[in-house]
Amino acid sequence: MTRQETAPPRPGRGTEPLIFELSSPGRIAYSLPALDVPDRPVDSLLPPSALRTRPPELPEVSEVDVVRHFTRLSQIQHGVDIGFYPLGSCTMKYNPKVNEDAAALPGFAGVHPYFPEEVVQGALELLYHMEKYLCEIGGVSRVSLQPAAGAHGELTGLLMFRAYHEDRGEHRTKVLIPDSAHGTNPASAVVCGYETVEVPSDSRGGVDLDALRRLMAPDVAGLMLTNPNTLGLFDENMHAIAEIVHEAGGLLYYDGANANAIMGVARPGDTGFDVVHFNLHKTFSTPHGGGGPGSGPVGATRELEPYLPVPLVDFDGRRYRLVYDRPKSIGRVKSFYGNFLVVVKAYAYIRSMGPDGLRQVSEDAVLAANYLMRKLAEHFHLPYDRHCKHEFVVSGVWQKERHGVRTLDMAKRLLDYGFHAPTVYFPLIVPECFMVEPTETESRETLDAFARVMAHIAEEARQQPDLVKAAPHTTPVKRLDEALAARKPNVRWQPET
Amino acid sequence: MSVKHRYLPNTDADRRKMLEALGLRSVQELFADVPERVRFKGTMDLPPALSELELVRHVGELAARNATVDGYVCFLGAGAYDHFIPSVVRHITGRAEFYTAYTPYQPEVSQAVLQSIYEYQTLICELTGMEVANASMYDGATAAAEAAIISSYALPGRRKVVFSSALHPEYRETLRTYARGPKLHLLEVPAEGGVTPVDRLREAVDDSTACVIAQQPNFFGCIEDMAALGEAAHAVGAHFVACVDPISLGVLKPPGEYGADLTVGEGQGLGVPLGFGGPYLGFFAATGKLTRRMPGRIAGVTVDAEGKRGFVLTLQTREQHIRREKATSNICSNEALCALAATVYLCTMGKQGIREVAEQCLKKAAYAAQQLEAAGFPRTFAAPFFKEFAVRSAVPVERVNAALLEDRIIGGAPLGRWYPELADSLLIAVTEKRTRQEIDRLVARMGELR
Numbered sequence: 001m002t003r004q005e006t007a008p009p010r011p012g013r014g015t016e017p018l019i020f021e022l023s024s025p026g027r028i029a030y031s032l033p034a035l036d037v038p039d040r041p042v043d044s045l046l047p048p049s050a051l052r053t054r055p056p057e058l059p060e061v062s063e064v065d066v067v068r069h070f071t072r073l074s075q076i077q078h079g080v081d082i083g084f085y086p087l088g089s090c091t092m093k094y095n096p097k098v099n100e101d102a103a104a105l106p107g108f109a110g111v112h113p114y115f116p117e118e119v120v121q122g123a124l125e126l127l128y129h130m131e132k133y134l135c136e137i138g139g140v141s142r143v144s145l146q147p148a149a150g151a152h153g154e155l156t157g158l159l160m161f162r163a164y165h166e167d168r169g170e171h172r173t174k175v176l177i178p179d180s181a182h183g184t185n186p187a188s189a190v191v192c193g194y195e196t197v198e199v200p201s202d203s204r205g206g207v208d209l210d211a212l213r214r215l216m217a218p219d220v221a222g223l224m225l226t227n228p229n230t231l232g233l234f235d236e237n238m239h240a241i242a243e244i245v246h247e248a249g250g251l252l253y254y255d256g257a258n259a260n261a262i263m264g265v266a267r268p269g270d271t272g273f274d275v276v277h278f279n280l281h282k283t284f285s286t287p288h289g290g291g292g293p294g295s296g297p298v299g300a301t302r303e304l305e306p307y308l309p310v311p312l313v314d315f316d317g318r319r320y321r322l323v324y325d326r327p328k329s330i331g332r333v334k335s336f337y338g339n340f341l342v343v344v345k346a347y348a349y350i351r352s353m354g355p356d357g358l359r360q361v362s363e364d365a366v367l368a369a370n371y372l373m374r375k376l377a378e379h380f381h382l383p384y385d386r387h388c389k390h391e392f393v394v395s396g397v398w399q400k401e402r403h404g405v406r407t408l409d410m411a412k413r414l415l416d417y418g419f420h421a422p423t424v425y426f427p428l429i430v431p432e433c434f435m436v437e438p439t440e441t442e443s444r445e446t447l448d449a450f451a452r453v454m455a456h457i458a459e460e461a462r463q464q465p466d467l468v469k470a471a472p473h474t475t476p477v478k479r480l481d482e483a484l485a486a487r488k489p490n491v492r493w494q495p496e497t
Numbered sequence: 498m499s500v501k502h503r504y505l506p507n508t509d510a511d512r513r514k515m516l517e518a519l520g521l522r523s524v525q526e527l528f529a530d531v532p533e534r535v536r537f538k539g540t541m542d543l544p545p546a547l548s549e550l551e552l553v554r555h556v557g558e559l560a561a562r563n564a565t566v567d568g569y570v571c572f573l574g575a576g577a578y579d580h581f582i583p584s585v586v587r588h589i590t591g592r593a594e595f596y597t598a599y600t601p602y603q604p605e606v607s608q609a610v611l612q613s614i615y616e617y618q619t620l621i622c623e624l625t626g627m628e629v630a631n632a633s634m635y636d637g638a639t640a641a642a643e644a645a646i647i648s649s650y651a652l653p654g655r656r657k658v659v660f661s662s663a664l665h666p667e668y669r670e671t672l673r674t675y676a677r678g679p680k681l682h683l684l685e686v687p688a689e690g691g692v693t694p695v696d697r698l699r700e701a702v703d704d705s706t707a708c709v710i711a712q713q714p715n716f717f718g719c720i721e722d723m724a725a726l727g728e729a730a731h732a733v734g735a736h737f738v739a740c741v742d743p744i745s746l747g748v749l750k751p752p753g754e755y756g757a758d759l760t761v762g763e764g765q766g767l768g769v770p771l772g773f774g775g776p777y778l779g780f781f782a783a784t785g786k787l788t789r790r791m792p793g794r795i796a797g798v799t800v801d802a803e804g805k806r807g808f809v810l811t812l813q814t815r816e817q818h819i820r821r822e823k824a825t826s827n828i829c830s831n832e833a834l835c836a837l838a839a840t841v842y843l844c845t846m847g848k849q850g851i852r853e854v855a856e857q858c859l860k861k862a863a864y865a866a867q868q869l870e871a872a873g874f875p876r877t878f879a880a881p882f883f884k885e886f887a888v889r890s891a892v893p894v895e896r897v898n899a900a901l902l903e904d905r906i907i908g909g910a911p912l913g914r915w916y917p918e919l920a921d922s923l924l925i926a927v928t929e930k931r932t933r934q935e936i937d938r939l940v941a942r943m944g945e946l947r
Contacts, residue, residue, distance in 0.1 A: 015608065015806060019616055019844050030583060030850035035857055036933040037864035042748055042856060045863050046881050050720050052750050056623040058848045063585060066844050070589045070613070077609035079597035087599055094504055095597050098549050103772075104587075107560025112573050113774030114910055115564055116902065122562030123773045136542050148635035148776065149830035151817070159677055187817035187824035191646070193678035196822040236530045264541050265528055271535040281830065285504075289834030290610035291600040291632065291794065293776030309674070331674040335576060335638040335667040335763075336774025348556055353502065354546030360500035363524045364507055370527055371515040387527045415606050423602070426818075443506035444515060470802070475605040478802040482604075485799035485811040489788065491629055492619040 015477060016072045019059045020493050029063040057495065076476040078420050080287070084446050088391045088423035088435025089182065089230055091260045091282035096352065099285065099345035108344050113336040117321055124320035127337065128313045130347045131297075137350075137358070138256075138276045139267025140299030144308040146338040150257055153277030153296030154188035154224070157253050159330045160275055160300065160307040161221045162192060164251065167307075167328065172221035172250075178207055180231055180427040182257060185224045194221060201429060205384045206235040212244050222251035227271070228261050228389035230427040230435065232369060242272025251275065251304070256296075259283045260439065261366055261389035264359030274304050284346035295342040309333045364440035365390040368447060372438050375451035379458035383430050391437035393430050400432050405461040405468050407432040412479060413460065413471035417453045502546070566771060568905065570935045572865075574885045574926025575716070575910040576637065576665050577774065578766045580744065580854070581930050582842070586768040589841045596834055600794070604809045605801075610833065611808035614796035617840040624746045624843070624851075625739075625760040626753025627782035632794035633836040634828065637763025638668040640779030641710055641740050642675035643792050643826055644759040648708035648736040649679055650825045651790050655707035655735065661686045661693035663715035664740065666915040672710075681707070691719040691878025691887065699729045708736040708759070713752075714745060717912075717924065718862075718885030719878055727756040743767055743780065743839075745883045747855025759783050768842030769835050778835035789815060792826030857929035858884035865927045865936045872944035877912075877922045885926040887912060887919070892946045894923050904942050906935075 043051060061069075078085065085092035103109065111123055127145055134143045147153040158175065165172045175189040178199045186196045197215055202208040207225070216223075223245050228234045235241065245252050254273035260283045262268075268276045280286050281294035288294070300308055306328035314323045322337070353361060366389050373382070373392040380394040396407035411421035411434070423435040438447055460468050472479065499509055507515070516524065528536075547555060571579045590596065594609060601607030601614075614632045621630035634640040645658045658681050660669065669685065676683055682705075686697045693711055702709060709730035713721050727737040738759045739752035744766045752760040765777040783791055789812060797811035817824040846854060862884045866876055869888050877887035888909070890897050898908040913920030927936065 016612065018612070018619075020619065028847055028849055029585070029845045030847060030853075032581070032850070032853055032857060032929060033932075035860060037861050037936070040860060040863060042859065045859055046720060046748065046883070049724065050750055050881075052746065052748055055848050055852060056746065056751070058620060058623060058846065058851055059844050060847050060849070061844060063845065066585055066841065067588070069844075070595075070609075070841060071592070073609035073612055074589075074592045074594035075609075076606075077594040077598055078603070078606040079594045081593035081597045085599065087602065090599055092599060095593075096504060098552060100591070100596075101553070102556040102560075105556065105560040106565045106567050107557075107563045109770040109772050110565035110567050111563045111773040112566065112571060112579065112771045112907065113577055114573050114575055115907060116898070119564035119569075119902070120773065122559040125562070126559050133543055139537070148639070148832075149828075151827045151829045152635060152639075155678075155827055159674065162677065183816075183818035183821050183824075184827050184829050186822035187820065187827035190822050190824060191678050191827050193680060234528075234530050236532060238535050239532060262531075265537060266531050266535050267537050270537060287596045287834075288599045288830075289596050289832075290598040290607075290613075290837065291833030292830040293778075293832045293835060294830040295776075330677075332667060332670040333639075333674055334636050334671055334775075335665070335777075336636075338774070339776040340773040341770070342776055344556070348552055351544060351547050351555065352504070352549070352552055355541040355543040356500045357502050357505075357546050358541065358543070360502065360505060363499075363527075364505055364512070366527050367512060367515055367524050368507070370519055374519060387530060389527075411603070412605065415603060420599075420606060421603050441504055441506065444511040472605050476608055477605055477805055477807040480604045480801050480807045480809050481799045482809050482811070485797040485809045486813070489812060490798040491615070491788070491795050491811065492622045493615070 016069065018493055019061065019069050022061050022065050022069060023059040025060055027060045027062050029061055029066050083418055084442060084450055085420040086422045086436050086438050088437040089257050091437060091439060093285055093439040094441035095285055095287040096349065099348040102348045103341040103344045108341060121320055124313050126344065126347055128315055128320050130343055131313065133350050134278060134297055134299060137263060138299045139269025140276055141302040142305045142308060143297050143299040144312060145297045145343055146309045146333055147296040147298055148334055148339050149292060149294040150277060150279045150296045151184040151188055152333060153298045154184055155192060156298045156309055156333050157275040157277055158188055158192040160304055161251050163307045163330050164304055165221055172219050174220045176215055176220055176223040179429050180229050181224060181226060182230065182255060185255060205231040205233040206237055207241055209237055209240055212241060216244050216248040216250060218249065220250050222253055224253040224255060226255040226258050228258050231384055231393050232388035232391040233384060234389050238271050257282060258390060261362055263362040264355065265362055269301055275300050280342055280346035285349040286342050286345040293339050293342055295339040361440045368438040368440060368442060372436060372447050372451060376454055379455050391435060393433050393435050395430055396432035396434065399458065399461040403461045403465045405465045407434060409469045409471060410457050410461065413457050413468045415472040416474045419450055419453060570906045572909050572925050572939060573907050575924055576763060577771055578926060578928055579771065579930055580766045580928050582768050583845045585845050586838050586841045590834055590838045595837055601810060608808060611796045613837050613840050615808050617836045618796065620840060620843045621780050621782050624743055625782045626751030627760050628785040629788045629791065630780060630782040631791050632796060632833060633831040634779030634781050634793060635832060636777045636779045638671035640761035640781045641668045642672045644738045644761050645672060645681060645708055645710065646675065646679050647790050647792065647825065649681055651787060652707050655705050656680060657682045657684055657706040658708055659684045659698065659701050659706055660710040661688045663688035663693055663717055664710060664712045665716045691717040691880045692721050693726060695722060695725045695729060698726060702729055702733045702735055704733055706733050706735040708738045710738040710740060712740040714742060714883040717878055717887050718882040719880035720882065724755045731756060744855055744858065747851040748859060758787060764839050767839035769838050776832055776835055778832035778839060791815060793828045793831055854929050861931055862886060862927040865925065868936065868940040872940050873947045874943060884928060885924060887922045887924050889921050890923060897923065897943060897946060900946055901942055906939055906942065
């Protein structure tokens, strides 16, 4: 029996066939107007050697097939609109609906990037103001909205470091990165041509100042820092860190992945950072889309501003225009002006929140994280016992040592209770780590429910460790064999021959 | 004073209870570790909060001040195209299960995202004739840049990247930016007659060449001799990177058949709105032997504990979060939702539709070029073209476009912006959306100016 002859899966249960397995020769899901110009043979218009001889094996399905396939799939997917999604450093806050409407307006979605400037003044005005808002929130002098994601912002910022130092005739080859940093930090440094040097954390979870002093040499371009860091801790020595780095001629890069903790509380530009990126898809509520698109605007102090990518948007008192004539710019980091429709959503968010609202966001995010941290600390090891900011880490070492239940098992068990798991096994400096970021858009009841389930899982780990180790039990698929996938890569469907 | 807001569920009573549980009196105590000297005092200088109704009106006013492809007839392309997007695409990508999900870190509750990535990878492989594709890059420009970097890593000691001036100007600019880190040496061969001169290219490559990048159709819309360019690259042991328009692959030979080692391109034409330049998606595909060199996410098939088929992110030891300072790409977030749009688009167009849309572009563009020629706007280049072509204008191109704009037509891209020697030329794109009537109107209006 072929797959097509088996009964279709019921919504929310089981798995869905591949769209290719639903294909039936001759079936279509599209329509186009009849050709209204003279029909000429393709091979009279193009050299035969340039032509395709075999059609691509795209599915032949009806429109109903397409709609049902993707709708059924969507029913086996977790999202913020379905439930709590406490992934640390990902800021899975609610994605406001009205922002989606704004980005879908034909006046934004239907605009070609090369339309003449005089007919895109609304779009340019939005970009201009968005830059101003992010300057104010970040305490920086100018912002480029071009980078498409956080890692893209890091690449942009480090190329600006490079250009700045080269401009001063200095050849610096290393970038310092704390051991608690996001994986993108060292990767970004390396793709920008730097060697990376790891800076250890001290016992309070911050940058080890003595180590920093020792490592900060004349060949160091700068330090990349997330503050609060991935342990959720604000570095109390921020001022000293900035002094050490700057005195040695280095620059300070702010990884904005965790900016949800500090809006209206501490602006990176004021705290000594030279280049700053924001993740609009984290702090500013734009949806993650299953892995993008994001947007990673990069801001700079007055000194670093000349190196920002082109174009920027200027206003001459009458008209908004794109400015390319910036001789010290690192150039362009992608085509056009950035992920504009994502910027539209973040713009709508900032306008809905206002300055007091954004500060409230950070206060509520920090309050929620501390509240949840204390509740979880009743059942899990708390490696850094101090107030956290918007996220925190707890460890499953007790459960592992006493009952042989790993953090991975407990993360999978959470899925059975309808919660997405926190980020696990990161940061690397905490064994059996859970990194939890509740965000400000979760109610106290949700936090309580999550804490109750975590307590219950800790209890299960004690009473029925095998139940937890075999989790998940109620998800559309059971635990998936990731090692098999890597050992025998099957990364595209092939028709059965 | 705390703020009441529709996105903030916790009331003052909730906040009080949470503080009590923490043994605190004020939320400020939680910020005690932010040193006084770095603390922001006062209120940020941002406009006050808007209600939803005010916000809707405000963004509506901003949007209303932009021309759109609905209100104007668009003959502008140059890397972003006004193709028709079937309604299904927006309905599926508008499902919150897809758009409010994160990168699928817990596969057991992320099968929709993972399976759709796997389907996307398959569709891109089918279209391009390549053996492996990733889950997407930021856009065509960054995909091309990363292909160059990967080639240099895969062929140690080789740092030269060769392409012609017929590669999209913004892709070349992006390449220049990306080349700084890995210290790639970029060599640009001037296009001749709107195409990459194979002989010049052959002279430009040597045993230090990591790759040759060629665009098909190229920035001028012209058809390149990809087989010959690929042979020139392979003759010196370099990779051949094809940068292609996915819609054109409905009629054009897939890069896998002319020996491309890597195939990249801008996927915007596959169901992604123009959106003033983004978000779009870069597709990135390769031969099987380069699988473990690929940047970005890749979804693969596996089985669950009961032997049932499922999907996971795989070959992750390539990626930045595992390799960290040994990584060859730093990409993390990609353009997943745009890749979903491309997936739904390609499933909807299907085997027949992709060919029909490509043929309509080809034939309508041919008709427009012929009519413009008759109206006194000859083609700048004689080379065959797909859906875009350059024409020379005896009248200054700014005047042409200004006159067209009055008639609510957006004319072609003035090539002088990137190529001073082509200041008299306009690059005109004709997609399946343009009707004969619209083309005739363009031709008539331009003809009147002569």
